[in-house]
Amino acid sequence: MPTYKAPLADMRFVLHELHDSQSTQHLPGCEDFSPELMDSVLEEAAKLAEEVLFPTNQTGDLEGCTYENGVVRTPTGFKQAYNAFREGGWTAMASSPEYGGQGMPVSASILVEEMICSANVAFSLYPGLSHGAYLALYHHGSEEQKKTFLPNMVAGKWSGTMCLTEAHCGTDLGLLRTKAVPNDDGSYTLTGSKIFISAGEHDLTENIIHLVLARLPDAPSGVRGISLFVVPKFLVKQDGSVGARNGVTCTSIEHKMGIKGSATCALSFDDAKGWLVGEAHKGLRAMFTMMNTERLSVGIQGLGVAEVAYQNAVTYARERIQGRSLTGAKAPDKAADPIIVHPDVRRMLLTMRAYIEGCRALSGWVAREIDILHRSTDEDAKTIADDFTALLTPVVKAMFTDLGFEICSSAMQVYGGHGYVRDHGMEQYVRDVRISQIYEGANGVQALDLVGRKLPQDGGRLLTRFLDPVMEFLEANAAVDGMDPFIAPLQTALEHLQIATGHIMEAGMSNHDEIGAASVDYLRLFGLVALGFMWARMAKIALPKAEDSAFYTAKIGTAKFFMQRLLPQTAALLSAIQSGSETMMHFAEAAF
DSSP states (O other): OOOOOOOOHHHHHIIIIIIIIHHTSSSSSSSSSOOOHHHHHHHHHIIIIIIIGGGHHHHHHHHHOOEETEEEOOTTTHHHHHHHHHTTTTGGGTTTTTTTOOOOOHHHHHHHHHHHHHHHHHHHHHHHHHHHHHEEEEEEOOOOHHHHHHHHHHHSSSEEEOOBTTBBBBSSSGGGOEEEOOTSSOOOEEEEEEEEETTSSSSSSSSSEEEEEEETOOOOSSSGEEEEEESSEEEOTEEEEEEEEOEEEEEEEEEOOHHHHHSSEEEEEEEEEEEEEHHHHHHHHHHHHHHHHHHHHHHHHHHHHHHHHHHHHHHHHHHOOOOOOOOSOTTTTSOOOOGSSSSSHHHHHHHHHHHHHHHHHHHHHHHHHHHHHHHHHHHHHHHHHHHHHHHHHHHHHHHHHHHHHHHHHHHHHHHHHHHSGGGSSSHHHHHHHHHGGGGSSSSHHHHHHHIIIIIIIIGGGHHHHHHHHHHEEEEHHTTTTTTTHHHHHHHHHHHHHHHHHHHHHHHHHHOOOHHHHHHHHHHHHHHHHHHHHHHHHHHHGGGOOOTTOOOOOOOHHHHHIIIITOOOOOOOOHHHHOSSHHHHHOOGGGGO
16 A cells, blocks of 8 residues: 655755745735745645545545546545545635635645645646636636636635647647637627546536637637637526536546546537637637646646655665665565665666656746746846746646656556556556646647747747856856865756757757757756756755755755766757757658
């Protein structure tokens, strides 16, 4: 049976020491969120994750959701867990106090989100999608729409979805066919069908608020003709209570490889009543408010599942005895040594640890910039934060989920044959985390977004928001005692990134296939440099504190492992990028 313990010590380190939570407290609306209050929130979230959500994880996988005559039921324990989650105020955690939320900064709420994903990633999708829908309405909805829907969504009484994908179009939303016809009363009648709708139907809330992309009769073709509509499962009466059933029906649920406790639905809109959100034909912009939030959340899903897989792999490696150490018996009183003495097992465990802690640190940096973007009164700081989060969103989504799957696969390898059977729970983590590389924009699409859109945007301005602080850090710490093992490798990796960037920009001007051919390798290279920067910063904090602290000693040891064993991958990635597109694009299609 798997276990989970929230990594509170490392979370506090990231929140308070690495990213200075006290500076966040100076932002408007964050004055009450002292480090002490944030710590108490994290501790309560840990209890919820460990004691309420985690026990439902394997049950949810074994039972899955059930569908009958349009009705979807979640697995045993999900409804009770959701009620505890809602009653504890966790659905309101990161929402505006104007609508009943607690207004917690993202830099703290993202750590809570990680715990929820570690405990039960399938469960996390229900409140996660709701918060994304809340954000889309909060930023783009009318005052009447906000008043009608947001209080109950923030309270968790109602949930939300986003309805984009249709059977014939996924990434290419310009092909969607769902129609919206205006009515005399200002509403619209929607007709069409959507697939792969997470939390599209379930028994956890009394209403589900769907955000639906559709076309008006006069819509131009392509993505410039898409509008966004709010379509509730049940219509809302004048007094705010739930009214008659709307024309939205779940026609089936998917039988999936993983996240079986999450209802993935096909929805039919048959003369469903909805209301336009924002401007006509501008729906994609509004939906991207939700999608970008979801992409960051999916990255956290990869991190959360990786964390719990790593914890169990460490436990197993300490307990499982098999063979003797190559340098002589380490447990002579036992029939064999625990497998944690073997170099390859340690390589796998340290790789997991280095990636997980690096990703947690990087997510904290992005979260802090989101707080600045949404709360600061300094317009220059807001612009920098906007650029930075736009640049890093595809990196967090793709890098974290790629690593999440790699880490879960390695954790299974630590278990050997026992990892491949259901009893230990490891094979579930491999299955659950795999979807994170696919949904909310497949990782190849994220790489294209990074290289094809974000790099050249505004003459490369977005990239400078990342490069400038890295170069400033390298210059400021080049001569600091003890920092050379972290500065020199990071400097080399940064040079690889700069060379790769220049190569892509030059080669892509004459042949756009060069951009596509390099994009995935470039995103990985970029992500490794970002993690390297985080590890160098963490090492600087840990160095003067390591003598009397096992925590900081381990932090330095993990940083050295990352710099020496993982960051050098940037050289190979640069070589692959420079090889160009010819070998893949000139290969005859008929030969595949």
